Amino acid sequence: MMFLMALRLALRSLLRNRMRSALTALGVIIGVAALLVTVVLGEGTRKMVAAQIATMGSAIIMIVPGASAQGGFMGGTGSGRPLQRDDVEAILQARAVRYVVPVDRTVAQVVSSNLNWQTPVLGTTTDYAALRDWPVARGRFFTAAENESAAKVCVLGHTVTQNLFGDSDPVGQQVRVKQMPCEIIGVLAPKGQSAMGSDQDDILILPSVTLRTRVLNQNRQYVSTIMVAATSEDDLAQAESEVVSILRQRHKLTDDQENDFTVRNLAELVQTQQKIVETQTGMLRNVAAVSLLVGGIGIMNIMLVSVTERTREIGIRLAIGARERDILLQFLVEAVVLSVLGGLLGTGLGALAATLFSKLGGGMPVDFSPFWMVLGFGVSVAIGVLFGFYPARKAARLDPIDALRYE
């Protein structure tokens, strides 16, 4: 009852000073909107990264040759003992390992009948699609036999297909990779961006032996990268330690020698990146919180002005029998109403801004649960009470005689 009355008084008083109320609320609007955008986008980024880990395969280990160390001189990555084709077979024996594939890369001009496109070319073996959990949309992946016989076959990523063939079915058609003609036997399903932001679908995959002997024209026995999939995400650490001990044994390293290869866990890489993103959004969130604080101070400021302006009114109310708590409630409700109006508008603005950001920048998922609305509302109520209390108490404690005499 008293509260409803205070609410009516508050609305009336705020409407009397429309411009002032709007500007004061603007502080809260900006603060709440900024806070909401950072929270929502932070959450979106987290989800996006999680989704990327899922597209990459979360239980994947990459092995690259390490640096050589001779008499204190460290060579760069790859200067050490190269990884051998035999290493691939050996690692497959590990218990916690499901798939092992060699991966060699180059970049080549790919030419169809009338279009051409420069794209990364990847040479690997049959298990690559399974290891990356990457379904073939049309046609098929190449077989082990095709790899062994260096068959002139290739599988295209979605982007390459679009650029060379548009929407027509490329399976069965011919392309030229550098000088080598080969038949397209399959097209991979779209996979989207990698965690590093590159287009994973811009790729052409050849059998490992085909790439080595027919495109790169060399018959070397080493591979640039070995990719390993553990039997499950939980077995990742186990797989990693098995891989390390197998390679150390094969490379005949003694206990006091460093690894001459590097093992990278993809999930860890992504998590590192995720941490960077989280630090950034965390900083933004702090800035947003500060702007909300400034908004709150704006409310306190304007409420203090309002109390001073209305000293006489307060005196009249006290003289005719208002108690301290009546006056306190009146001004506190006014501050909270101001803040909540700002909070609601800020929540709307924040939702709009987050949607826009997400549409313009990378399409990270934005989901608006009612939780965000409740958060925006709750935060603004808290700001109103926190910053409205001091002015309201000041009003309630006025001496009625002094207040009545105030000019």
Added chain:
Amino acid sequence: MGDAVPSSEPLLRLSKITKVYTRGDLAVPALRGLDLQIDSGEFVAVMGPSGSGKSTLMNLIGCLDRPTSGSYFLQGRDVAQLDRDALAQVRLRTLGFVFQGFNLLSRTTALENVELPLLYAGMRSMERAERARESLARVGLAERAGHTPNQLSGGQQQRVAIARALVTKPMMLLADEPTGNLDSRTSLEVMALLQELNAEGLTVLLVTHEPDIAAFAGRLLLVKDGRLRADERRPPHSAKQALAEWRDTEEEDR
């Protein structure tokens, strides 16, 4: 109330009231041991030069302030040392205030101004509006209920203020220079209204520095240097009669 018969216990009784204001190290006595009794149904005028302590006396009687020492019984209850909220309740239930500057809330209708005390009394909105309309009708402003103070003349504003003071049916009306901002004719109208209300049994305490206005009260108190210097009862002039005479003179002038 009707024809008030003085009961054994007076409406208010002040004894040995002192009030000392401290300004820094300086103690300024405003009231120096004042004794006063007012019975229910009296019409009392308080006069005195400025700085005499009459405003302080009004603030104390009006429960807007507390005495430094002494006791103040209002309807037999000692209110001298009540806390702020309890004093607010006394102001709300027992007293009504009328000020020199009217002190209505601006941009707020007459009706809402009159409703204000009832709001703090926690009355329902229907009953509130009804009581406020009755009170406005009593001061002859029923048809002005929807007007805001700046749409009303000074005399009308003061009548709205009186309606607001009456709406809680108080025991006593405290009027601090109620005619100070009004011309002579409107002053007479306001005094006629106060006399009417007094005739119906309302106790009225009036502060004024105009002897003409004080003459409408049946009892005159003179305060000087924080003490009561004179307390005399005499037959009051009739404001209604004065108003009629005033009208006659105006017609002769025409």
